Amino acid sequence: MKRFDLILRGGTVVLPDAVRRLDIGVRDGKIAELAEELDPDDAAASADARGCHVLPGMIDAHVHLNEPGNGHWEGFETGSAALAAGGCTTYLDMPLNGIPPAVTADALRKKAGLARGRSAVDYAFWGGLMPGHVRDLPELAAAGAVAFKAFMSEPGGEEAERFRAVDDWTLYEGMARIAELGGLLAVHAENDAITSGLAVRLKAAGCVSARDYAASRPPEAELEAVHRALFFAERTGCRVHFVHVSTADALLMIDAAKRRGVDASAETCPHYLLLTEADMERIGPAAKCAPPLRGEAERERMWRMLAEGYVDLIASDHSPCPDEWKQLGPGRTFFDAWGGIAAAQSSLELMVSEGVRRGLTLPAIAGLLAERPARRFGLSTKGKIAEGFDADFAVVDLNRSYVLMREQLLQRHKHSPYAGRTIGCKVKETYVRGRRVYAEDRGITEPGHGVQVRPSA
Ligand code: ZN
Numbered sequence: 001m002k003r004f005d006l007i008l009r010g011g012t013v014v015l016p017d018a019v020r021r022l023d024i025g026v027r028d029g030k031i032a033e034l035a036e037e038l039d040p041d042d043a044a045a046s047a048d049a050r051g052c053h054v055l056p057g058m059i060d061a062h063v064h065l066n067e068p069g070n071g072h073w074e075g076f077e078t079g080s081a082a083l084a085a086g087g088c089t090t091y092l093d094m095p096l097n098g099i100p101p102a103v104t105a106d107a108l109r110k111k112a113g114l115a116r117g118r119s120a121v122d123y124a125f126w127g128g129l130m131p132g133h134v135r136d137l138p139e140l141a142a143a144g145a146v147a148f149k150a151f152m153s154e155p156g157g158e159e160a161e162r163f164r165a166v167d168d169w170t171l172y173e174g175m176a177r178i179a180e181l182g183g184l185l186a187v188h189a190e191n192d193a194i195t196s197g198l199a200v201r202l203k204a205a206g207c208v209s210a211r212d213y214a215a216s217r218p219p220e221a222e223l224e225a226v227h228r229a230l231f232f233a234e235r236t237g238c239r240v241h242f243v244h245v246s247t248a249d250a251l252l253m254i255d256a257a258k259r260r261g262v263d264a265s266a267e268t269c270p271h272y273l274l275l276t277e278a279d280m281e282r283i284g285p286a287a288k289c290a291p292p293l294r295g296e297a298e299r300e301r302m303w304r305m306l307a308e309g310y311v312d313l314i315a316s317d318h319s320p321c322p323d324e325w326k327q328l329g330p331g332r333t334f335f336d337a338w339g340g341i342a343a344a345q346s347s348l349e350l351m352v353s354e355g356v357r358r359g360l361t362l363p364a365i366a367g368l369l370a371e372r373p374a375r376r377f378g379l380s381t382k383g384k385i386a387e388g389f390d391a392d393f394a395v396v397d398l399n400r401s402y403v404l405m406r407e408q409l410l411q412r413h414k415h416s417p418y419a420g421r422t423i424g425c426k427v428k429e430t431y432v433r434g435r436r437v438y439a440e441d442r443g444i445t446e447p448g449h450g451v452q453v454r455p456s457a
Contacts, residue, residue, distance in 0.1 A: 057089025
């Protein structure tokens with residue numbers, strides 16, 4: 001019997017604290033050995049990574065694949081294909097946008113049943129915290145929920161009916177319960193009274209452009225909600241995570257709380273680092289999200305703070321919808337368009353190319369994309385290239401730039417704010433537990449290889 005199932009040969013390997021040319025020996029889906037040279041005769045198969053960088057596969061902690069019920073928006077097959085093509089090897093699927101939403105153990109199990117055998121890469125599920133469902137939290141955790149998610153502002157659209165925002169009592173009571181369970185609550189932090197009040201006022205005045213939409217969700221709406229959630233977290237002892245942070249001031253506030261001993265973390269998304277309000281105006285609804293894209297100065301501050309360690313992790317917030325919901329027309333303004341950026345396939349490439357250009361090291365970028373999300377969500381076998389860890393890799397050519405065309409996107413609906421943009425590197429292959437699930441020249445090679453992962457205690 002051979003020592004290895006696979007040797008990935010000659011790649012420039014991004015380790016947690018170094019970048020080295022190494023062979024990677026894989027056995028039983030795990031990284032069995034890292035060495036300058038491994039004997040090809042010791043392996044059943046080998047693959048050539050010369051000329052490329054081998055990064056730990058991205059752990060995308062924030063995607064919306066919308067099953068059950070809304071698979072026509074996206075779905076496990078198409079969503080995971082886009083993720084695999086982007087070098088992501090594990091994703092955490094959000095609890096809303098499915099029918100029913102994953103706010104009960106039954107709903108979560110139903111979703112898990114649908115994902116089985118249909119995802120190219122590994123996955124875990126968020127459970128939802130919503131009014132009337134605090135008592136479901138323990139069973140959701142037992143059913144494998146990796147963590148919990150709450151909205152502090154209404155999700156909007158028809159989702160507002162199914163996945164309701166938390167009131168302060170639900171947030172406080174839910175956090176206390178999650179603290180007892182040793183869990184973690186992620187919040188979409190925007191103050192609903194401010195955002196809906198401003199939206200009503202602007203629309204009444206006929207102000208319905210992209211800029212007006214951005215003006216209806218100002219930084220203070222985010223800051224107030226972050227402040228309140230941190231206060232509740234501090235008082236209840238609940239671990240808290242802030243999804244898609246859009247302002248440097250919010251990062252500062254979260255950092256100050258960490259220094260007081262609050263177990264808090266901050267996520268931001270590539271679009272807050274790559275795009276601005278002006279891009280939203282130019283691109284249109286494909287670049288609409290909440291919180292909205294900010295100005296150029298804010299974006300530059302976000303990069304500086306990221307470089308200084310204020311951002312814990314990067315996630316895509318891949319939130320697709322049918323194409324017609326991104327269209328404007330008679331009676332449909334920017335306010336009516338679906339809010340959500342569908343760019344899961346580009347997260348790693350954008351962060352690697354832009355991060356390197358701005359002087360970040362590859363281990364630092366890999367930390368934000370893989371190691372830190374794995375650690376934060378208790379995925380103890382994932383997130384870094386080290387012996388004993390899952391053999392989850394993104395093989396990336398850093399010497400190749402390309403123009404992203406819509407036809408290259410593997411997601412169901414091919415809108416992306418990055419279509420037409422030149423991206424400074426390219427994912428060539430993606431491996432999940434030692435199996436190649438994506439190759440640039442062949443597409444998805446193992447469509448149902450992914451399995452559900454659960455947080456370790
Ligand atoms: Zn989201």
